Amino acid sequence: GQQVMQIPQYQHVQEGEDFTTYCNSSTTLSNIQWYKQRPGGHPVFLIQLVKSGEVKKQKRLTFQFGEAKKNSSLHITATQTTDVGTYFCACKAAGNKLTFGGGTRVLVKP
Amino acid sequence: DVKVTQSSRYLVKRTGEKVFLECVQDMDHENMFWYRQDPGLGLRLIYFSYDVKMKEKGDIPEGYSVSREKKERFSLILESASTNQTSMYLCASSNRGLSPNEQYFGPGTRLTVT
Numbered sequence: 001g002q003q004v005m006q007i008p009q010y011q012h013v014q015e016g017e018d019f020t021t022y023c024n025s026s027t028t029l030s031n032i033q034w035y036k037q038r039p040g041g042h043p044v045f046l047i048q049l050v051k052s053g054e055v056k057k058q059k060r061l062t063f064q065f066g067e068a069k070k071n072s073s074l075h076i077t078a079t080q081t082t083d084v085g086t087y088f089c090a091c092k093a094a095g096n097k098l099t100f101g102g103g104t105r106v107l108v109k110p
Numbered sequence: 111d112v113k114v115t116q117s118s119r120y121l122v123k124r125t126g127e128k129v130f131l132e133c134v135q136d137m138d139h140e141n142m143f144w145y146r147q148d149p150g151l152g153l154r155l156i157y158f159s160y161d162v163k164m165k166e167k168g169d170i171p172e173g174y175s176v177s178r179e180k181k182e183r184f185s186l187i188l189e190s191a192s193t194n195q196t197s198m199y200l201c202a203s204s205n206r207g208l209s210p211n212e213q214y215f216g217p218g219t220r221l222t223v224t
Binding site for chain 2: 001004006009033041042043044045048088090097098099100101102103
């Protein structure tokens with residue numbers, strides 16, 4: 001079956017620095033979604049990428065879909081304490097089923 | 111505002127008990143999902159449903175069953191709870207039609223089986 005790997009599993013970031021988390025699928029995707037889960041909360045949808053090579057920005061967050069539609073990245077610039085949480089990619093190959101990555105847990109050092 | 115509710119935030123059950131986890135959504139969504147979340151493993155799909163009385167196995171259905179008698183309600187059943195089913199259980203719903211079909215999650219039920 002489809003496998004989704006997310007790296008790194010943990011990311012300790014100094015406030016104000018940038019970081020990137022990566023998501024890799026074993027199969028070609030129809031689209032990919034990203035979710036954020038705050039500590040003690042539930043996953044909340046951030047964005048969906050559909051087209052090969054697509055890049056979308058949300059303020060300090062930049063999402064990119066790979067040319068082969070098998071990988072994606074999330075880049076956060078000038079990290080703030082509000083960025084704390086776990087970021088999940090969720091991959092859709094076909095149908096309505098999503099396969100989630102293991103998540104990148106982000107900790108911010110003030 | 112989309113709302114997905116789950117019957118309990120915390121639940122403690124004994125090994126061998128039958129456990130019911132209830133999920134209700136008020137968005138008239140066709141799709142509903144049950145996941146379990148464990149540290150480092152992300153969210154793993156247990157079962158999902160595209161419509162009333164329809165269900166499909168996800169990636170880890172063993173030891174679980176589901177029921178969807180009404181569109182807004184999706185129940186997860188642990189026929190005989192075991193300690194390895196101690197986990198956070200998340201319910202989600204999404205519409206079938208317009209993209210992006212994002213999933214809306216409930217607050218989760220933390221189940222402990224002793």
